Amino acid sequence: MTRVHDMGGRFGDGPVDPGQPDDPVYAQDWHARALAVTLATGALGQWNLDMSRHARESLAPRDYVDFSYYEKWISAVADLLVSTGVLTEADLRGEGDDSRHPLADRALKAEAVAATLARGGPADRPMTAPPAYRPGDRVRAQRPAANRLVDGGHTRLPAYAAGATGRILCCHGAHVLPDSNAHRLGEAPEPLYTVVFSAAELWAHPENPEDEITLDLWQSYLEPA
Incomplete structure (x- = not known):
């Protein structure tokens, strides 16, 4: 039995809606922030691209089906932050320690984003x-x-x-x-x-x-x- 995320070629889900050329890049403002958080946390170097994909695939089946695209992204990031010890669940609830984080020096600065994206992560x-x-x-x-x-x-x-x-x-x-x-x-x-x-x-x-x-x-x- 395959995991719920492996939907390619499945019959009965209806046609794919590609949207319109003039549709906004992000349907909601928080979608852009979810992408930014995903990129910024990835720059901390605590996981790789394949681990990130696996985290999205490992969401609970009900959540994977119910969540929108960027809900999957941000939920997987939260799981990765906790599983790798970068943050605790208390931190995510805003109840953690406010002291300087050991990875603070690796934070992705706004002025470095363009170069980081251009460099990518060749495999x-x-x-x-x-x-x-x-x-x-x-x-x-x-x-x-x-x-x-x-x-x-x-x-x-x-x-x-x-x-x-x-x-x-x-x-x-x-x-x-x-x-x-x-x-x-x-x-x-x-x-x-x-x-x-x-x-x-x-x-x-x-x-x-x-x-x-x-x-x-x-x-x-x-x-x-």
């Missing part, structure tokens, strides 16, 4: 061995779509692709493996591929069977077809 790493697959090779996504290192852990292999057969389009070199990095088990970089799947391979009743879907998948997610 590519040097290749230490030749990739197992080449463009054109047929591969099958592992089934089930699950973290092989941590039971119930984070993975970027979507459930709808599990067991599906596709072909390698290209290799992007070695990238940090989310399944390991999300659980502080090391970066464990491995080759990352763009894999092409036909719509008919993924969906029982595709609207356009000849359409193709591309997914970026790590080498350990794949096996020869």
Whole structure:
């Protein structure tokens, strides 16, 4: 059974509403603040991007379904702040110690935001061995779509692709493996591929069977077809 967050390709949820070009960037003012808090706390260096994603996926199923997009973000940040010991639950309630925090010097200043965003957090790493697959090779996504290192852990292999057969389009070199990095088990970089799947391979009743879907998948997610 997959976690509730793995909604890709699920039937019956209705069409995706992309909004209109002139819609505001943030529907409510607090959405911008939620994004700012997420970036600022991430700059403290107490967790990585994969841990952040895993925190959102680990919200209680009822909360994950009921929360809006930025409610998920800010709730995950609160969980991370407490689980990593940066803050306590009392701190979040405004009842904590007002003394200077040990991480205060790492606070992200407003004037540093643009450079920090421009720098990003590259996940590519040097290749230490030749990739197992080449463009054109047929591969099958592992089934089930699950973290092989941590039971119930984070993975970027979507459930709808599990067991599906596709072909390698290209290799992007070695990238940090989310399944390991999300659980502080090391970066464990491995080759990352763009894999092409036909719509008919993924969906029982595709609207356009000849359409193709591309997914970026790590080498350990794949096996020869």
